[in-house]
Amino acid sequence: MILRFFWIFGVIAMGSALLCITRKNPVSSALWLVVTLFALAALFVLLDAQFIAVLQVLVYAGAIMVLFLFVIMLLNLGRPGPSDIKGPLGLSVAVVLGAALLFLLQPLTRTTLPSAITLPPGSVLALQEQQGIVGSVANPLFGAYLIPFEIASVLLLAAIVGAVVLAKRKL
Amino acid sequence: MLLGTALAFSAVLFTLGVFGVLIRRNVIVIFMCVELMLNAVNLAFVAFARMHGNLSGQVIAFFVMVVAAAEVVVGLAILMAIFRTRKSASVDDANLLKY
Numbered sequence: 001m002i003l004r005f006f007w008i009f010g011v012i013a014m015g016s017a018l019l020c021i022t023r024k025n026p027v028s029s030a031l032w033l034v035v036t037l038f039a040l041a042a043l044f045v046l047l048d049a050q051f052i053a054v055l056q057v058l059v060y061a062g063a064i065m066v067l068f069l070f071v072i073m074l075l076n077l078g079r080p081g082p083s084d085i086k087g088p089l090g091l092s093v094a095v096v097l098g099a100a101l102l103f104l105l106q107p108l109t110r111t112t113l114p115s116a117i118t119l120p121p122g123s124v125l126a127l128q129e130q131q132g133i134v135g136s137v138a139n140p141l142f143g144a145y146l147i148p149f150e151i152a153s154v155l156l157l158a159a160i161v162g163a164v165v166l167a168k169r170k171l
Numbered sequence: 172m173l174l175g176t177a178l179a180f181s182a183v184l185f186t187l188g189v190f191g192v193l194i195r196r197n198v199i200v201i202f203m204c205v206e207l208m209l210n211a212v213n214l215a216f217v218a219f220a221r222m223h224g225n226l227s228g229q230v231i232a233f234f235v236m237v238v239a240a241a242e243v244v245v246g247l248a249i250l251m252a253i254f255r256t257r258k259s260a261s262v263d264d265a266n267l268l269k270y
Contacts, residue, residue: 006173007176010176010180013180013184014183017184017188020191020203021187021194021207029200030199033203033207036184036210040184043177047173048221049217049221052213052232055236060236060239064206064240068243071199071247071251072199075260077197084195084196084200085195085196086195086196093193094194097190098186098187098190098193101189105186106182108179109176109178113223123224127226137229145230152237152238155238159240159242159244159245162245162248163245163247166245166251
């Protein structure tokens with residue numbers, strides 16, 4: 001049952017990703033990407049990562065895509081014009097490189113984890129039962145990953161300052 | 172079973188992202204394709220977290236989202252700065268390291 005839903009949302013994600021990269025208008029590309037992000041959020045829920053799924057909808061489908069649409073409209077890129085998709089030569093090079101990448105990534109699908117490094121199945125659910133869905137992610141985040149977390153906050157501050165410096169005409 | 176399917180989806184989405192970067196000239200769409208690649212990697216992280224039975228993979232996915240947000244903010248600011256001087260969002264027009 002889970003596997004069937006997994007396939008449904010996976011096919012939605014891949015189909016809308018394909019539409020996203022082939023639409024001529026950047027606005028429709030952005031809206032198809034929103035569909036992909038929502039389908040990925042559904043996949044995260046099916047993989048027992050509800051907290052990440054909520055963050056995906058809030059941060060990606062909410063904040064980041066609004067930023068994209070805002071810039072598209074600010075720069076007036078949505079108007080009709082010549083297509084920006086490359087010609088036959090660029091397209092064929094891209095197809096060859098994409099097929100090569102897919103061929104290289106294909107052994108990944110046969111991955112099996114050695115039983116020595118995995119916990120028994122259902123241990124994620126047991127952990128979430130015990131500590132709560134947010135708590136089970138927050139515990140490692142504020143414990144083992146505390147220093148990366150602080151560095152991430154400095155990174156966000158640097159990004160804010162950098163965006164103001166770059167986008168402002170005159171400081 | 173679920174792990175193999177999730178990694179297959181992840182690989183296909185990553186390839187679609189790379190493909191998009193290679194075939195498009197519009198900087199905004201190229202940025203979106205980069206986001207697609209980051210999301211594909213997140214899917215692999217979350218799938219491995221579930222199969223390993225510990226949640227470090229989800230924590231890493233959280234960090235990937237933070238870095239993606241920072242990357243988009245700075246990238247779009249650079250795009251606006253370039254657009255102001257060149258009046259174009261095509262990567263072919265941004266071929267000089269100055270102005």
